[in-house]
Amino acid sequence: MKAATVINYIVQRIADEGVQHCFGVPGDYAFPVGDAVDSNPNIKWIGCSNELNAAYAADGYARARGAAMLSTTYAVGELSAINGVMGAKAERSLVFHVVGMPSYQNQRLRKTMHHTLGDGIFDKFIDISAQAACSHAVINPDNCMIEMERVIAEARRNSQPAYIVVPSDYAQAPVTPTEVRPLTLKSNEASLKKAVAAIAERIKNAKSIVALPAFTLSRVGLRKEAREAIEATTSMEKSIIDESHPQFAGMYSGALSTKGTREIVEGAELVIDIGGVSFNDETTMGFSTRLDPARFISIGLNDVRVGEQIFGNVRLADTLAALAKLKSVAPRYKRKPEDNPSINGKPSDKITMDALYPRYAKFIRSGDNVVLESGSSSFGVPPLTLPDDVQVHIQMLWGSIGWATGATFGIALADPKRKTILITGEGSHQLTANEIGNMGRYSANPIILCLNNDGYMVERALEPNPDWSYNDLAKWRYADVPHALGCTDWFTARVETLGELDAALKAARESKSGAYIEVIGGRMDMPKGLAFAHTRLKELYGEAI
Numbered sequence: 227m228k229a230a231t232v233i234n235y236i237v238q239r240i241a242d243e244g245v246q247h248c249f250g251v252p253g254d255y256a257f258p259v260g261d262a263v264d265s266n267p268n269i270k271w272i273g274c275s276n277e278l279n280a281a282y283a284a285d286g287y288a289r290a291r292g293a294a295m296l297s298t299t300y301a302v303g304e305l306s307a308i309n310g311v312m313g314a315k316a317e318r319s320l321v322f323h324v325v326g327m328p329s330y331q332n333q334r335l336r337k338t339m340h341h342t343l344g345d346g347i348f349d350k351f352i353d354i355s356a357q358a359a360c361s362h363a364v365i366n367p368d369n370c371m372i373e374m375e376r377v378i379a380e381a382r383r384n385s386q387p388a389y390i391v392v393p394s395d396y397a398q399a400p401v402t403p404t405e406v407r408p409l410t411l412k413s414n415e416a417s418l419k420k421a422v423a424a425i426a427e428r429i430k431n432a433k434s435i436v437a438l439p440a441f442t443l444s445r446v447g448l449r450k451e452a453r454e455a456i457e458a459t460t461s462m463e464k465s466i467i468d469e470s471h472p473q474f475a476g477m478y479s480g481a482l483s484t485k486g487t488r489e490i491v492e493g494a495e496l497v498i499d500i501g502g503v504s505f506n507d508e509t510t511m512g513f514s515t516r517l518d519p520a521r522f523i524s525i526g527l528n529d530v531r532v533g534e535q536i537f538g539n540v541r542l543a544d545t546l547a548a549l550a551k552l553k554s555v556a557p558r559y560k561r562k563p564e565d566n567p568s569i570n571g572k573p574s575d576k577i578t579m580d581a582l583y584p585r586y587a588k589f590i591r592s593g594d595n596v597v598l599e600s601g602s603s604s605f606g607v608p609p610l611t612l613p614d615d616v617q618v619h620i621q622m623l624w625g626s627i628g629w630a631t632g633a634t635f636g637i638a639l640a641d642p643k644r645k646t647i648l649i650t651g652e653g654s655h656q657l658t659a660n661e662i663g664n665m666g667r668y669s670a671n672p673i674i675l676c677l678n679n680d681g682y683m684v685e686r687a688l689e690p691n692p693d694w695s696y697n698d699l700a701k702w703r704y705a706d707v708p709h710a711l712g713c714t715d716w717f718t719a720r721v722e723t724l725g726e727l728d729a730a731l732k733a734a735r736e737s738k739s740g741a742y743i744e745v746i747g748g749r750m751d752m753p754k755g756l757a758f759a760h761t762r763l764k765e766l767y768g769e770a771i
């Protein structure tokens with residue numbers, strides 16, 4: 227049998243990880259990658275408008291599928307993708323970033339090639355792109371099989387991107403057959419035992435316990451396991467676990483927590499952070515959290531911290547399985563999810579944020595994917611009580627605007643059984659809205675709800691002077707964008723009144739293809755959470771911010 231080429235091997239190995247689509251923009255050094263994807267029946271090429279969009283789409287896809295593939299060309303392509311891939315690293319999303327580079331032949335001869343600085347140096351950009359990954363390899367025929375197992379295992383261990391670079395001539399050479407086995411990640415048994423015993427001891431002695439499940443649980447597909455561990459021990463947070471769960475104790479976010487939740491969390495004798503992420507800054511209200519580190523246990527992807535003790539080499543899945551077998555005597559917090567504010571306003575009224583978000587809460591159904599952009603919407607949606615089995619996706623930590631539009635494309639393709647709904651501000655949307663053309667081209671068919679409030683409102687809100695010119699925007703005709711980009715069968719509407727909004731939401735749900743609603747909001751009309759942050763920040767920093 228003819229040996230596979232290096233690039234065919236790489237693409238098939240990535241497909242074996244459950245990846246069925248490759249997002250990217252082609253380029254001559256990366257032609258072998260595109261050819262290998264196009265000729266592989268297990269993986270489909272998804273052309274994007276630019277590399278940043280492709281990286282965001284791949285990040286979204288990985289959130290729904292566990293892993294994604296991104297293909298960019300040397301230097302000009304990969305550098306454009308970096309913000310998106312770096313965001314995937316911060317947010318623990320596993321993207322295989324495959325880059326085609328100049329041939330080994332031309333590298334050895336130090337030729338002056340396009341997409342270089344003309345200095346005969348070729349590895350500068352490798353150093354840059356590798357920073358956005360947790361593992362990387364420059365592939366040649368001899369190391370190909372071994373290096374692929376190494377980078378995949380490390381990317382899985384951290385749930386972060388892997389960067390794979392292939393010189394264009396090596397890509398087409400036959401791979402050197404080498405004996406390899408996929409590396410499975412096991413916990414160190416002794417360390418696991420000690421970690422679980424230390425947690426059990428703390429649980430046994432605590433009269434009140436809460437768990438703060440982090441987004442990392444979704445990324446590594448351990449939501450069910452986390453729920454089981456929590457059911458055995460304690461109470462919990464948003465969308466990671468259904469809000470109707472009897473042990474759901476609300477959303478904790480310092481001063482912006484849901485009613486009663488702050489007291490429960492800050493008053494608990496023991497707080498278990500599952501997944502290992504907590505915030506400390508202004509825009510997340512993290513600065514206002516009051517959690518005593520002495521009462522904290524942190525269960526990370528690969529280690530556990532109890533007080534000053536760190537237990538390494540312990541996998542999250544194993545720790546959760548062990549916790550699910552524990553029994554705790556701490557009382558359960560029985561807390562009914564809060565009712566959403568009722569639908570208010572007359573059909574002829576202008577759209578206010580007080581009237582908009584309760585309508586979104588009613589619009590979102592069990593089984594939907596909701597993709598939330600940074601900006602005022604990320605303060606409007608989280609306080610809503612959402613139906614069970616709604617997956618909320620947000621790039622809270624990295625917070626790069628434009629992400630949600632790109633990620634919507636990836637999530638919709640990765641998870642076509644669910645309806646994917648994008649909730650974005652128009653300023654963020656301007657960064658990546660050209661990807662809508664590809665959403666139509668590949669029948670991703672999302673529902674896009676774009677709030678047009680005449681500028682970067684969240685920034686106006688976080689400053690004493692809302693009128694700086696840098697928070698103004700070009701006045702697009704947003705509702706015309708899908709048709710201009712070729713999505714001619716999409717339902718589109720521009721709505722200014724509540725009556726128009728209600729009718730458009732109904733039509734959007736009924737659309738057989740995609741839907742796009744431009745929602746006209748007031749220039750400084752903000753959701754309650756943001757108004758609160760606005761006042762608090764002004765109090766804290768006064769004119770200084």
Ligand SMILES: Cc1ncc(C[n+]2csc(CCOP(=O)(O)OP(=O)(O)O)c2C)c(N)n1
Nearest residue numbers: 601602626627651652653654681682683684
């Ligand atoms: C790539 C990037 N550039 C700039 C910012 C700073 N930033 C954060 S939110 C925001 C404005 C968002 O405005 P919009 O999407 O219109 O939402 P609104 O608050 O108006 O509803 C900006 C510019 C960022 N987070 N990421």
Ligand SMILES: [Mg+2]
Nearest residue numbers: 651652681683
């Ligand atoms: Mg705006």
